[in-house]
Amino acid sequence: MSVLDMSQMELRELNSTLQAAAKDRKNEAFDITNPRGSHAVAVGLDGPLSVTIKGSTGYYCAGMNKEATVTVEGSTGPGVAENMMSGMVTIEGDASQYAGATGRGGLLNIKGNASSRCGISMKGIDIVVHGNIGHMSAFMAQRGNLVVLGDAGDALGDSLYEARLFVRGKVKSLGADCVEKEMRPEHIAFLKDILEKTGADAKPEEFKRYGSSRKLYNFNIDHADEY
Amino acid sequence: MCGIVGLFLKKDDLRPKLGDMLTDMLITMTERGPDSAGIAIYGDESDGVKITVQSDTPDVDFAGLEDDLSKAAGVGVSVKVVSTHAVIKAPMEAEAALLAAVEAKGLRVMGVGESMEIYKEIGLPKDVAARFGIREMGGSHGIGHTRMATESAVTTQGAHPFSTADDQCLVHNGSLSNHNSMRRKLAKKGVFTKTENDTEVGAAYISSRIAEGASLGEALEGTLKDLDGFFTFVTGTKNGFGVVRDPIACKPAIMAETEDYVAFASEYRAFADLPGIEAARVWEPEPATVYFWER
Numbered sequence: 001m002s003v004l005d006m007s008q009m010e011l012r013e014l015n016s017t018l019q020a021a022a023k024d025r026k027n028e029a030f031d032i033t034n035p036r037g038s039h040a041v042a043v044g045l046d047g048p049l050s051v052t053i054k055g056s057t058g059y060y061c062a063g064m065n066k067e068a069t070v071t072v073e074g075s076t077g078p079g080v081a082e083n084m085m086s087g088m089v090t091i092e093g094d095a096s097q098y099a100g101a102t103g104r105g106g107l108l109n110i111k112g113n114a115s116s117r118c119g120i121s122m123k124g125i126d127i128v129v130h131g132n133i134g135h136m137s138a139f140m141a142q143r144g145n146l147v148v149l150g151d152a153g154d155a156l157g158d159s160l161y162e163a164r165l166f167v168r169g170k171v172k173s174l175g176a177d178c179v180e181k182e183m184r185p186e187h188i189a190f191l192k193d194i195l196e197k198t199g200a201d202a203k204p205e206e207f208k209r210y211g212s213s214r215k216l217y218n219f220n221i222d223h224a225d226e227y
Numbered sequence: 228m229c230g231i232v233g234l235f236l237k238k239d240d241l242r243p244k245l246g247d248m249l250t251d252m253l254i255t256m257t258e259r260g261p262d263s264a265g266i267a268i269y270g271d272e273s274d275g276v277k278i279t280v281q282s283d284t285p286d287v288d289f290a291g292l293e294d295d296l297s298k299a300a301g302v303g304v305s306v307k308v309v310s311t312h313a314v315i316k317a318p319m320e321a322e323a324a325l326l327a328a329v330e331a332k333g334l335r336v337m338g339v340g341e342s343m344e345i346y347k348e349i350g351l352p353k354d355v356a357a358r359f360g361i362r363e364m365g366g367s368h369g370i371g372h373t374r375m376a377t378e379s380a381v382t383t384q385g386a387h388p389f390s391t392a393d394d395q396c397l398v399h400n401g402s403l404s405n406h407n408s409m410r411r412k413l414a415k416k417g418v419f420t421k422t423e424n425d426t427e428v429g430a431a432y433i434s435s436r437i438a439e440g441a442s443l444g445e446a447l448e449g450t451l452k453d454l455d456g457f458f459t460f461v462t463g464t465k466n467g468f469g470v471v472r473d474p475i476a477c478k479p480a481i482m483a484e485t486e487d488y489v490a491f492a493s494e495y496r497a498f499a500d501l502p503g504i505e506a507a508r509v510w511e512p513e514p515a516t517v518y519f520w521e522r
């Protein structure tokens with residue numbers, strides 16, 4: 001276990017140390033101390049590495065993650081795990097706006113709440129939020145799964161493509177083209193697996209599934225006069 | 228971008244440290260706004276009125292100011308010069324005469340009130356704070372701003388906080404899209420702004436609503452209906468501290484509360500040095516929701 005102390009080390013040096021260790025592929029483990037809300041901590045990791053951040057971070061923590069496991073023992077600012085490719089990012093506290101935005105793979109596990117635009121334009125990532133999510137979450141989401149144990153804010157899944165949204169609590173309102181869909185056995189099986197993997201205290205049967213009604217996929221000729 | 232900070236103390240024992248804490252919070256937000264910085268601090272109440280004025284040529288304008296103003300107002304006036312700013316203290320009844328006198332001398336009025344003083348200038352937050360000795364100032368609450376100019380010029384007048392009524396001030400992160408039409412509407416009611424700045428319109432809107440009898444909470448609710456654009460507003464009054472974000476809420480905001488204080492900032496970084504922050508309740512204010520504390 002190596003300890004990198006951010007009160008003694010510049011951000012650029014910290015990230016290049018982590019990125020080099022990720023490339024070495026020796027499955028090293030690092031503790032990051034004194035993050036104090038810093039931006040862009042542990043970004044661009046491209047290899048199997050275990051990083052634990054002892055405190056809260058600012059913008060874009062663990063962005064572009066590939067294969068690495070990053071745990072934040074605190075809360076994160078906007079854009080955590082943005083464009084993640086694979087690996088796992090766990091937030092013990094809350095996540096700010098657009099958590100997991102444009103994520104292409106991997107698992108983002110948020111144990112607190114996530115605020116607005118969680119999973120915006122997600123493209124294959126799985127996101128589990130143990131608390132609530134804010135408004136405009138999964139806007140234009142294309143692929144992957146967003147699982148929410150708490151409530152969802154306004155306009156969930158606005159202009160949604162093929163991502164699957166599972167919400168256990170109340171949904172304040174659904175966005176354009178987002179509808180409730182039936183829960184089939186494969187959805188129950190998926191939820192059972194991911195809830196177990198993330199240590200989430202919920203049963204698959206308690207969730208409702210939402211998805212695209214696919215009405216925005218094609219131009220509706222009846223609307224031609226409106227243009 | 229812009230960076231906002233605010234600190235409202237619930238207990239008196241932290242009062243001497245208010246300026247120090249706010250300065251550290253403000254400096255942390257430098258990257259969000261290096262154009263100008265400003266701070267409004269609610270310090271000890273004077274027996275009368277305090278008028279904070281600014282001059283680009285303080286050596287000339289502030290020389291003999293105390294005597295000139297005493298003569299103009301016909302009462303004893305004290306003047307404390309702090310760099311480009313001066314705080315004029317006088318009995319309450321002299322307020323109107325003094326305001327006319329300072330404006331006749333071409334001084335810019337930053338703020339007026341029983342407890343509020345406003346200091347703002349172009350430059351980096353650390354330089355602005357040092358110039359005015361903000362660290363040494365005590366008080367009950369204060370708000371600060373680091374500006375990245377978008378809607379109007381980088382000038383002292385364009386720096387935040389904006390004050391449009393006694394002991395009221397406002398800082399803003401965002402940009403209002405209907406500020407010109409709102410400015411005209413307010414002017415029809417006799418409420419005039421001094422700059423082309425969109426934020427001043429937000430401040431004037433709130434002040435005019437309060438003058439019409441609304442509570443600060445109601446006035447902040449009104450911004451959601453009547454102001455268009457992106458905004459996170461943090462406001463101060465003599466006894467209160469309020470926060471509101473627009474319904475889209477794309478401008479960042481975070482709050483922290485302990486038994487000792489309520490703090491607001493654009494980013495968590497600004498909280499890192501606050502006492503007891505590890506155990507504080509930390510949350511993001513909801514969109515289109517008014518938060519308000521009063522003592």
